[in-house]
Amino acid sequence: MSTDRITNDDLYTHMLMQWGQFIDHDMDLAPQAISYARFSDGRRCNETCENTNPCFPIAVPASDPRIQNRECLGFTRSSATCNTGSTSLFFNTVAPRQQVNALTAFIDASNVYGNSDRMASNLRNLASNRGLLREGPASVGNKRLLPFDDDTLEHIDCQIEPSKQHVPCFRAGDPRANEQLALTAMHTLWMRRHNHIASVLNRINPHWGGNKIYHEGRKIVGALMQHITYTHWLPKIIGPKGMAMMGAYSGYKPNVNPSVANEFAVAALRFGHTLVQPVIFRLNESFHEVEEGHLPLHQAFFSPYRLLEEGGIDPLLRGMFGRTAKKRMPGEFFNSELTEKLFKLANAIGQDLASLNIQRGRDHGIQFYNDYREHCGLSRATTFEDLSAEIQHRGTRDKLQALYGHPDNIDLFIGGLMKPLWKVPRSDQHFCALLQTLPRLRDGDRFWYEKSGVFTPEQLVSISRRHGSSVLCENSDGITRVQADVFLRVDNDSEYLDCEQIPKLDLRQWTDCCEDCRTRATLASFAARIRGRRSTEYSYPHERPVEYQTQIDEFLPSNH
Known part of the structure; x- marks a missing residue:
């Protein structure tokens, strides 16, 4: 499985991998x-x-x-x-x-907010009554990092380099947030995303209490993560045919079991490990390597001090959308940083992620690759030549035969990696496992963002126009240029857009009227005067009456 040779993807950025890990940590944890x-x-x-x-x-x-x-x-x-x-x-x-599964299977931003009342409460800033999440030390531009983990009951040791100053782990909604720095940067970004939304909601709805602001902000963040995953990320994973087979959202289905299949958690979604580059790229404002240099992956594990000492989260974020993912090629599955040096600084011997994935499948009693060929519509292989249509590389088939002896013995995780996921027929077992789980998580979610009544039509339009690029522009330390779709690579710097060109979430659609406005000078009383015209009839700015749009633009800053 291991390789020192890396082929860069010609289509997708490293953010494709990173979003996969981030969203996986929202869905399952055994x-x-x-x-x-x-x-x-x-x-x-x-x-x-x-x-x-x-x-x-x-x-x-x-x-x-x-x-x-x-x-x-x-x-x-x-x-x-x-x-x-x-x-x-x-x-x-x-x-x-x-x-x-210790998490909620739904894509509901539990990796930001926690998956229990206790975790959620520990992550909130309850003193301010403004619906905010707790923040930690200041970073670049006085933006805040995640809070430190001060709970001794759940403490994970992040002090693994004795020569460095003591910096404890950061606390986030998922305990794996400190696994590697790019993941920690994503958690930081989305903590800030909530606090940005909560601050605006508090400003435009001063009559709301802290709980209402918090839950409405959480609802918006969860919707953004659902939208980005299913509209922008997933089509690049399963392709147009896969999206067609999964079908468009047609409403909540109460009889659908919205759980994560065991095969999905321990095999199918772990295909993302083959997209991981052996380095964590860190880029400056000109998209060149920072002074401290890129990081070999094993030096990025459980190293929160680097966010404080080495430039904050922006170099890491630029490295994700400014550099390509690793391309899965025959003989190039897992980079050697994952198979030879995984968590090396914290262990006497570096771990091996490929071996851990195989062993986890055996621990969970997952059936073999041949069994899933039948389950997903393929014939059962009796010889290794029977696999030639799916595993076209002869050298790979020979290696499998030398290791396993018979097709019945091939582990599910291994068999499913032999062909790029986005180029497979419907019958491929990873493809099959993805298509069986992902629609369930959407159709069985009674709070899915597209479900009628969850958001107003105007709010849904605002959410549906958002890309991950707007989150980067608004909540990074100071990123000013990004491509429209952060999952797609660009060939030259001229293709990056100024953040002023990236549409922002229009939170004016969440302006609420105070039922008993006691002072006419409050924003709530202003909202009451214009509330009657905020209907689906005026969903788009160019269709609104000029006087109404002018009132809003004069009252609220343009960047909101």
């Missing part, structure tokens, strides 16, 4: 077993090579060129749900082991 240690002797799973629950070590062959002094890589199993697997003994039943 927590590790509650006990990280074996009951017999108390050793943790990274300290033993015995296959004893909850440990499921990955054997290292004697011929391994990198690891010579260890027999295994440590691995902890995912938690089992009650009354399944070994826990079923307490209930006098025998049931297959099943795993729990």
Whole structure:
């Protein structure tokens, strides 16, 4: 799986990968077993090579060129749900082991706000009563970073470079926010996005309380993430045919089970690991490498101090939309930073993401690739030549035969990576798993942003005109140029647009009338005078009466 050779994608930016990780962390998390240690002797799973629950070590062959002094890589199993697997003994039943999703499966920005009342409360700035999220230290341009993680019960160690000053982990809605710096930058961006929206809502609706502002802001942020994912990101993943097969949104379906399939979480969506570049690009205002240089990926893991000391989030964000994703090619699946140096600074031996993905599928009891060929409409392969239509590269088929011996033994994750996802027929198993899960998350969500009544027609038009570029322009440290679609690469700097050319979210559509306006000088009383003309009849600015548009433009700053 590992490669030192990288082919750059000719169409898509590194943001395609980064959005995939960010949105995945909004949908699923299989927590590790509650006990990280074996009951017999108390050793943790990274300290033993015995296959004893909850440990499921990955054997290292004697011929391994990198690891010579260890027999295994440590691995902890995912938690089992009650009354399944070994826990079923307490209930006098025998049931297959099943795993729990610790997150809400919906795309609802839980990675920004948390997936429980406790997490959400800890992330809020409750002292101000303005509906804001907590902020941390100042960054470039006095913009704020995420708050530090001061909860000792959920503390993750980010002090892994002894020579650097002590900077704790940042706190966000998902505990994985500190995994690597580009992901941390995305979390920072969307925390600011909420606070920007909440500040404007507070200004145009001063009669709203903090709770209403918070929840309305959260509703808007969730809608923006849904829109960006399904309108701008997903078509680049499954292509026009895939979008046609998934179909347009046709309303809430209460009988749809809106959950994440196990195969989706541990195999299908992990295709994104093959798009990861071996470096975290950091670019200045001229889209050239910053003075501190690009970062080898293993130096970007759990390193929050770099946001404070090395230029904030903008160089990282520019690196995502200003540089290309890694292209998946035969023999070029996982860059060696992921297979040889994963979390190297925090472990005695660097981990191997490809091996971890395979082992996680086995931990979850995922069926084999051949089983899913049948499930998704292909014939079952009896020889490796039977795979030639889907796995066209002969060298890859030969390697699979040498490793697995028979097609029945191929792991689902491995079999599904052998052909680029956006060029596959409907029957491809990754394609099949994506198309079975993604429509469910949309159609089974009773708060989906396009559902009738969730937003007014005017609000929905405003949301539907937004790209990820507007979020970058409004909530970065100071980015001033970006392409219209941050997932598509540009060939030269002239294709970047000034942020003034990027449409911004029109929050005037959320202006609310105070029912009992006690002072005529308030903004709420102004809103009451114009409320009657804010109907679907005037959804577009050029259709509104001139006097109405003039009143709004004079009262509110143009950038809102």
